Amino acid sequence: MPITINGDTGISSEGLELVGSQTxxxxxxxxxxFTHDPTKYTSYFVTWWIDHSPQWTETFLxxxxxxxxxxSSSYSxxxxxxxxxxxxxxxxxxxxxxxxxxxxxxxxxxxxxxxDSQGMCLISIPNYAENYPTVRSVATxxxxxxxxxxxxxxxxxxxxxxxxxxxxxxxxxxxxxxxSNRGTINVMGVKRL
Amino acid sequence: xxxxxxxxxxxxxxxQLQLIGSTSWSTNTSSVSxxxxxxxxYNLILYWWIDHSPNWTWTYxxxRNSSGDITTSDYSFSTEWQPTNAAANTPPTWKGATGxxxxxxxxxxxxxxxxxxxxxxDSHGWAQIGTMGxxxxxxxxxxxxxxxxxxxxxxPRTSSPTYTERGMGGCYIASNTITGLTVFGAGGAxxxxxxxxxxxxxxxxx
Numbered sequence: 001m002p003i004t005i006n007g008d009t010g011i012s013s014e015g016l017e018l019v020g021s022q023t024x025x026x027x028x029x030x031x032x033x034f035t036h037d038p039t040k041y042t043s044y045f046v047t048w049w050i051d052h053s054p055q056w057t058e059t060f061l062x063x064x065x066x067x068x069x070x071x072s073s074s075y076s077x078x079x080x081x082x083x084x085x086x087x088x089x090x091x092x093x094x095x096x097x098x099x100x101x102x103x104x105x106x107x108x109x110x111x112x113x114x115x116d117s118q119g120m121c122l123i124s125i126p127n128y129a130e131n132y133p134t135v136r137s138v139a140t141x142x143x144x145x146x147x148x149x150x151x152x153x154x155x156x157x158x159x160x161x162x163x164x165x166x167x168x169x170x171x172x173x174x175x176x177x178x179x180s181n182r183g184t185i186n187v188m189g190v191k192r193l
Numbered sequence: 194x195x196x197x198x199x200x201x202x203x204x205x206x207x208x209q210l211q212l213i214g215s216t217s218w219s220t221n222t223s224s225v226s227x228x229x230x231x232x233x234x235y236n237l238i239l240y241w242w243i244d245h246s247p248n249w250t251w252t253y254x255x256x257r258n259s260s261g262d263i264t265t266s267d268y269s270f271s272t273e274w275q276p277t278n279a280a281a282n283t284p285p286t287w288k289g290a291t292g293x294x295x296x297x298x299x300x301x302x303x304x305x306x307x308x309x310x311x312x313x314x315d316s317h318g319w320a321q322i323g324t325m326g327x328x329x330x331x332x333x334x335x336x337x338x339x340x341x342x343x344x345x346x347x348x349p350r351t352s353s354p355t356y357t358e359r360g361m362g363g364c365y366i367a368s369n370t371i372t373g374l375t376v377f378g379a380g381g382a383x384x385x386x387x388x389x390x391x392x393x394x395x396x397x398x399x
Binding site: 015016042043045076077078080090091092093094095098099100101122124126128130131132134135136138156157158159160162190191192193 | 212217244347355357387390391
């Protein structure tokens, strides 16, 4: 059955709305949690900028259920990063990050405390037992003044969690090794009608 | 000549980034069509999550004009996908727009690939769409085009890996004749899904 939608002139502003926002500066933050509302949102479009010092190192994502943050090795993902240096080639699925159903997080950016990362990712949480929550991310890893003038990296990843989507209650964005001293995260919800 | 940004800083996101349309379904659906005013929106973002079973298989996009979906071989697209179980430093599979002759990329295609393939997967992603519907110089053609980032997500229905995917494509028909777009399954219906299209409302032409 085809569906036709004729709302052709911006009839409302309800497609994408800000769900949450966090900014920290000169404060040690090791993770940021967001609560999923399946009655309102199908997906979340997240933008972030995070200083990876002093210990954040890598930017990870984990889903949350009623028992808390899901840390089991049930995640799958691919990774890719490409240095800005002339003649460099991308690195695909290297460094022990990628895997199929045997990882404990989804990698969004990294690594190094002498870098900042910024990017955007789409997180979809289908409200069904037969479907998995899934993530697609594009990012940049940018050297900070700690590192000085060196390569930046363009990065991307995609993955999922092999857990029923209708059991997911939220997600966490975290540093792999510890806190960040400054950063900002915005979460926009893709509204369901 | 240089121009500066117009508009009011601090304007709420809803007033400039506007909903074109949104839908969800829980019964077999084979396509979703949106119409939009290409003189108001030059850039749009499509968000989707779609269960590919029972027959959706691939997620594709076609533009629409006053006659309906454009199904002629006026499209070109390229694709890339990488499975989660690929060995370290295995390059993704690329299908370029030049010289490819199969259904995964090339010239003279009749649609643009967003994600695929397989009915045992779900796909989700976002696609940025450019469709410039008003020209100061009416003699100059622009073509509608798409850039997409997606995940082809495994499900309990399969032991296959998940795939990270991306692609791009265009339709070689003047964008001021475009009236909308259709997202559809190449193989048939999907049992459930969500699709939302938002547009960045442009300011008056300088």
